[in-house]
Amino acid sequence: MAIQMPTELLDGCVLGILSNGDYYGYALTQKVQEDIPISESTMYPVLRRLKKNNFLSTYDEPFQGRNRRYYRITREGRARLNEVTTEWIEFKSQIDKLIAGGD
Amino acid sequence: MAIQMPTELLDGCVLGILSNGDYYGYALTQKVQEDIPISESTMYPVLRRLKKNNFLSTYDEPFQGRNRRYYRITREGRARLNEVTTEWIEFKSQIDKLIAGGD
DNA sequence: ATCAGTACATTGTTATACATAGTACTACTA
DNA sequence: TAGTAGTACTATGTATAACAATGTACTGAT
Numbered sequence: 525m526a527i528q529m530p531t532e533l534l535d536g537c538v539l540g541i542l543s544n545g546d547y548y549g550y551a552l553t554q555k556v557q558e559d560i561p562i563s564e565s566t567m568y569p570v571l572r573r574l575k576k577n578n579f580l581s582t583y584d585e586p587f588q589g590r591n592r593r594y595y596r597i598t599r600e601g602r603a604r605l606n607e608v609t610t611e612w613i614e615f616k617s618q619i620d621k622l623i624a625g626g627d
Numbered sequence: 628m629a630i631q632m633p634t635e636l637l638d639g640c641v642l643g644i645l646s647n648g649d650y651y652g653y654a655l656t657q658k659v660q661e662d663i664p665i666s667e668s669t670m671y672p673v674l675r676r677l678k679k680n681n682f683l684s685t686y687d688e689p690f691q692g693r694n695r696r697y698y699r700i701t702r703e704g705r706a707r708l709n710e711v712t713t714e715w716i717e718f719k720s721q722i723d724k725l726i727a728g729g730d
Numbered sequence: 731a732t733c734a735g736t737a738c739a740t741t742g743t744t745a746t747a748c749a750t751a752g753t754a755c756t757a758c759t760a
Numbered sequence: 761t762a763g764t765a766g767t768a769c770t771a772t773g774t775a776t777a778a779c780a781a782t783g784t785a786c787t788g789a790t
Contacts, residue, residue, distance in 0.1 A: 526635075527718045528633040528776095528777095529747075531745085531747090532631070533722055539726075540728050560725070563747085563749075565751095587767095588757095593768085622659060623642075623712055625643050625644065625646055626640070626662065633777095634776090634777070637777095651737080654736095666779060666780075667737085668740085668779060668781080668782095671739070672777080691787065691788095693736070694738080
């Protein structure tokens with residue numbers, strides 16, 4: 525019964541984290557989970573979608589026999605992050621207004 | 628391509644407005660549309676759901692031949708509004724943190 | 731007579747967050 | 761050395777709900 529994460533914000537959060545450095549999927553999921561409950565089965569599709577839109581690039585690195593797929597934010601990704609941040613600020617003020625009574 | 632309204636926030640916005648006085652569906656839609664784009668076909672189901680959960684009560688009033696169905700917030704509705712407001716505050720701080728880089 | 735606005739309702743679709751489950755490897759431990 | 765927990769990614773299925781599109785029906789203005 526918590527607030528559902530809308531796509532745009534999910535994208536924004538992932539891009540926000542990655543704007544500080546590369547992460548591989550599992551570690552990124554852990555990182556996001558520090559603040560919001562999100563499952564791997566949500567995260568991986570999000571990452572694939574962001575990559576498909578050229579907001580992220582990937583590279584693989586073997587680690588202890590397993591593979592780690594790292595995600596790196598692109599220039600377009602940074603532009604997208606700015607967009608989403610702007611939308612988010614707008615969104616917050618609109619909801620704040622309405623939820624308080626909307627006068 | 629705007630941020631999708633999650634159910635809980637939609638509920639919160641409607642309850643927020645109605646915490647200031649009764650509205651009928653159409654006027655309420657107009658009111659909310661001042662701040663966020665929302666269609667009637669979204670609003671009416673929301674109102675019915677909130678009523679089903681006893682967060683709203685209704686009464687009909689004829690006006691110039693047409694009917695106006697007024698919605699009034701209940702005590703449970705006010706309690707729900709408080710809940711959602713709390714969730715919203717929490718949600719905002721979580722997203723703010725992540726979108727800024729999550730450190 | 732026509733069109734815009736008011737007021738509510740119904741149906742269908744699409745997108746997507748999430749649950750569930752599976753694969754496969756490592757490392758700890760009893 | 762068998763068993764368990766953690767790591768890392770993938771695939772499938774489903775339920776929900778916001779929204780589009782459409783319809784009905786009345787009023788009032790041009």
